[in-house]
Amino acid sequence: MFQKKTKGLIAGAIASSMLMLSACSTDGNTTAGSASSSAGANNSQAAAKSSTPVTLQVWMPVNIPELDPAIKQIGTNFEKTHPNIKVEITTIPFADYFQKLSVAYAGGIQPDVHGLGFGQLISTVDQGNYMDMNPLIEKDNWSGKSDFFPDILKAGQWNGGTYGLLIPETRPLVWRKDYFQEAGLDPNKPPQTYDELFAYAKKLSKKDSSGKVTRSGLDITTSTVNNANSEQPYLSMLLLNGLNFYDDKGNPTFDSPESVKVTNQLTDLVKDKDVMFQADSNVTGTLFQNSLAAMGFQSSYSLGQLTQSIGNDKIGFALPPKGPTGKQTSLMLGTFMTIAKKSAHPQEAWEFMKFMFSPDEFFQFAKATGYVPPLQSQQAKFEGLGDANKVIFASMKDAGGFLPSSNWSIITKYLRIGLEEAYYGKKTPEQAMKDNANKARQEVSKK
Structure with a gap:
């Protein structure tokens, strides 16, 4: 299990x-x-x-x-x-x-x-x-x-x-079959590997004539607005790499080289305009739920609603793609x-x-x-x-999922800030993760 x-x-x-x-x-x-x-x-x-x-x-x-x-x-x-x-x-x-x-x-x-x-x-x-x-x-x-x-x-x-x-x-991978067809991809074959996930995200994103993103290739949360849970899709990506954003002793690890690599990969999607900012969408719910993303890690209890609202023939669901070690770990x-x-x-x-x-x-x-x-x-x-x-x-x-730690709220708070700073280009991913992991450590030490 x-x-x-x-x-x-x-x-x-x-x-x-x-x-x-x-x-x-x-x-x-x-x-x-x-x-x-x-x-x-x-x-x-x-x-x-x-x-x-x-x-x-x-x-x-x-x-x-x-x-x-x-x-x-x-x-x-x-x-x-x-x-x-x-x-x-x-x-x-x-x-x-x-x-x-x-x-x-x-x-x-x-x-x-x-x-x-x-x-x-x-x-x-x-x-x-x-x-x-x-x-x-x-x-x-x-x-x-x-x-x-x-x-x-x-x-x-x-x-x-x-x-x-x-x-x-749990959060399995879901995708829009119609968007796959539109992008020239096999609608019945989701990305099989972690690297393919990013390659597909680039192919599936859409922009208008002005260059504005109109559809995300991959649904990731980019902001802390309204307490958006940006740590959840981020953790989905970390888990595929055998990582978490803190260790079993409650120490933040999201500034580790391995975690920063994941942050860089996600930030590159944002910089290349393959991801839509939630603040630009003006919708309730996830981008995928609003047909504004081609792929995402969606809650298992949303799948029935998605097939009803979008159409069973347009929705695909599968285990997450294999990470570098072959793991297909889902967020729970x-x-x-x-x-x-x-x-x-x-x-x-x-x-x-x-x-x-x-x-x-x-x-x-x-x-x-x-x-x-x-x-x-x-x-x-x-x-x-x-x-x-x-x-x-x-x-x-x-x-x-989240590891047992009474430091969870502190670490999550600073991770969210760090991700937003990286996605919005306020700091490099390395600096954003380093600064906020250190702030988390300082606050934890004062408990």
Whole structure:
């Protein structure tokens, strides 16, 4: 499954709402699963039959419209089999979510169960905000533990505890077949190597008569405007080279010669006008989603939406091209679900978590939202929904993400600044990476 670099909790700072990670776009069918079949998996009789009514507060960050009805349907189904547990679900846009959650924790009014972005967990785990679910898992001998893909389960573990259950998504390569044809490329053959990816990007870009870029060959994020997550496509490129932008001790490495080489390659695309600046596009969402890029590393849950909005015959999806060492590592992100340590209803909160991640219930959630089931028992069913899902599951066999580090928010902040300085020509890539890596080190040393 995933490489070592994905194991353990993935880092970040919930209080640093300026560095929140969004999860991207999606596919849709808002039906939810059979409550009776889902509820059977490991539900505690004590909680289900409790005579004392309980209300659970559940918060979920949403970045796609399908998430709201899908998570609320889980709440409705749960209440049918747990009549004395009422679930109040609050969905909040990603742009506002982490600030509101931080305020709730600061005021002691945090929800019982809530989602967390892939980079938001570890810096607050050591503050004691989240419940270690291992005692609950062991007490119930929860069958979901063995059904989870092992490394997806490990993604939510820290210092021997389990603090989050991951709803994963990966970033395979997607391309516009019609743009490939237009450029004289085989529409059914994406770039096979890292070098081909850059060569194709140059062939696929378009400019108008004045020289202005009207289509990016490759969708990369060039700006920090609106907290754009420029580290994500950058990390997709680093992973293909066996790199990350910091090491397992939380030291920034994006100024290493190997990382600077990647920055130079991406900056050359920008300088040669093969990439469009987001600031010039005036659109919501990624350039690829708006038909302004020919290739990109798109969220797995956006593929269904893309085929619907653009046309199944125009979209191709595959594993990333092989990097210099032959690796085809995909970026993996997602949303963790966790329980507040100070929840007044820990057993009931755990019952909700088990219900949400039970096979039938989660399959319907995945079907509605496009997120990937983390359960091995659901792989064949999910793959049967479409060819894209086969690529998604294949990508999870070699996926990487943010390394565990409480320095994540600091390092990411300066990486974004460095990338923007390089792309906009404010500094050479070498100088931009060096200056900002040093600033990150200085800030980390003051913690």
